[in-house]
Amino acid sequence: MRSVRCEEIGRLxxxxxxxxxxxxxxxxxxxxxxxxxxxxxxxxxxVQGRYQIKPPVPFVxxxxxxxxxxxxxxxxxxxxxxxxxxxxxxxxxxAEQVALRPSSLVRVPDAIDSAQAAGFIQSYCTxxxxxxxxxxxxxxxxxxxxxxxGGVGLAAVDVAxxxxxxxxxxxxxQEKRGAAMAAGAEAVIDYTTEDLxxxxxxxxxxxxxxxFDPVGGDHAEPALRGLGRFGRYVVIGFAGGGIPALxxxxxxxxNRSVLGVDWGAWTGIDPAGQQTLLADLVAMVxxxxxxxxxxxxxxxxxxxxALEDLLERRVTGKVVLAP
Numbered sequence: 001m002r003s004v005r006c007e008e009i010g011r012l013x014x015x016x017x018x019x020x021x022x023x024x025x026x027x028x029x030x031x032x033x034x035x036x037x038x039x040x041x042x043x044x045x046x047v048q049g050r051y052q053i054k055p056p057v058p059f060v061x062x063x064x065x066x067x068x069x070x071x072x073x074x075x076x077x078x079x080x081x082x083x084x085x086x087x088x089x090x091x092x093x094x095a096e097q098v099a100l101r102p103s104s105l106v107r108v109p110d111a112i113d114s115a116q117a118a119g120f121i122q123s124y125c126t127x128x129x130x131x132x133x134x135x136x137x138x139x140x141x142x143x144x145x146x147x148x149x150g151g152v153g154l155a156a157v158d159v160a161x162x163x164x165x166x167x168x169x170x171x172x173x174q175e176k177r178g179a180a181m182a183a184g185a186e187a188v189i190d191y192t193t194e195d196l197x198x199x200x201x202x203x204x205x206x207x208x209x210x211x212f213d214p215v216g217g218d219h220a221e222p223a224l225r226g227l228g229r230f231g232r233y234v235v236i237g238f239a240g241g242g243i244p245a246l247x248x249x250x251x252x253x254x255n256r257s258v259l260g261v262d263w264g265a266w267t268g269i270d271p272a273g274q275q276t277l278l279a280d281l282v283a284m285v286x287x288x289x290x291x292x293x294x295x296x297x298x299x300x301x302x303x304x305x306a307l308e309d310l311l312e313r314r315v316t317g318k319v320v321l322a323p
Contacts, residue, residue, distance in 0.1 A: 002323065003095035004303045007058045009049040012307050015061070017300070023099035025071040030079055030100055036118035036297065036320040037093040038064035040151070041239055044307040046091070055091060061303075062093025062321075066108060066117035076102050084108040086117040088267075094303055096323040106278055109285045112292060119295045119318035122263075123155035124281050125274070126236065130212060130261040131159055133277070135232045139164025141209035144200055144226065146219055147239060148185060149176020151318040154293055156212045157183040162289040165210075168203055170196065170219070176316050183293060191219055200226030207231060207254070220244035229254045236261050239313065295320045 005018045025031045043061045045051040066086040072079055079085075079102055087104045108117045131137045143160040147153040148169030160167040161184035169180030170189040177188040189199045196219060200208050207228020213220060217240030224233050224246055233246075233256065251258055267274040284290045295318035298306055306319045 001096045002300060003060045003092075004062070004300065005058050006047050006061055009047070009054070009057060012044060012047055012304050012311075015047065015304050015307075017303075023097055025073050026099065027073040027075045028101070029073045030069050030076060030102055030105070031071040032065065032067045032085060032087070032098050032100055032105075033070040034065050034093065034096055034098055034323050035067040035114035036065070036322050037062045037095075037300075038119040038122065038295075039303075039306045039310055039319045039321060040064060040122055041237070041310060043094075044311050047307070060092045060095050062095070063090055064088055064118055064122050065093045065098055066114040066120075069105075070097065078102070079105065084114070084117075086121060088121050094300065094321060096300075106282070109282055111285050111288075115295050115297050115320050115322070116292050118320045119151060120281075120292065121278070123152045123318065124159065124290070124292070125267075125277055126152050126261065126263045127155040127159040127212075128281055129263045129266065129277055130234050130236060130259075131156065131163060131165075131210070132280075134259045134261055135210045135212075135234050137163050137165050137210055140166070142166045142168060142204040143210045143212060144168045144170060144189075144204075144208045144223065145180070145185070145212045146170050146191070146223060147213075147215040148180035148183075148188070149173065149316045150214065150239065150313070151295075151315075152214050152236065153212075154179060154183045154317055156214075157185050158290050158292065160184075160212075162284055166204075168200070168208070170223075172313070173316075179293065179316050184291065195222070197222040197225040204228065210234060212236060214238075215240040216244050217242040218244075220246060221250070224250050224256070224258075227254065227256050231256045233258045234261055235259065293317050297322050
């Protein structure tokens, strides 16, 4: 079985493609034939040793898969070989097969293919958790999405639109802004050439209700200043590289709020809530409320390039690896 292996923490280019034994099916587990594995920012952080969790080497990176069940343990019920599934697996996704516990499996809706499913859970759960559970967006509100051409940014535009909000995408390239418009944004901002605070206020009629920020860096303060009365600034991550120091007087003014979103940690604290969140998303897919963009599919051998492109923000939307 082929997999991508991290044998030494540090450089992405030191990842290797290795052959190894196929995983054995445990009595209480399943083995999934991986048809696609999502490439996420956190995967690169694991390899570089920049994540708060540092797994022992060697390990197989990758946290998100979609495929078909290959084998089912003798103690498992409710699942059969051939079932289409998607799952978060923590580590091990960049491989041809992966052993999982049945509790991690989600049935793939008929409306999406395996490539879409492999890029669905992390981005869309983050977006729906942030917008519905943390910011509590309601229909008619304005949601400004920074990094709107990335995987989680496009998911946020899609989810905000499905919730009845007015989505505005801010991104660094014409390609990414076009992707945000295709995902449902009613307007876009080029924050490399336009004044972000001014444009947010212009497009929202005085100030945004919500800013969804997975980027951080230099865009954070002007986005915060672009919020209106009772505006909510939602901190998703820092893909731009810098953790901003926000002026708290701008939080005080107009009764603004700053909300942190750590979806991954929340899933461990409230697994029942996560199951409900996923069920809500699947229902939205089946109802035709969400319109996930097709990801870029690359071969397993291109894992290093895919991770580098993601870190350097050269990727529009999602990339998945097909073993």
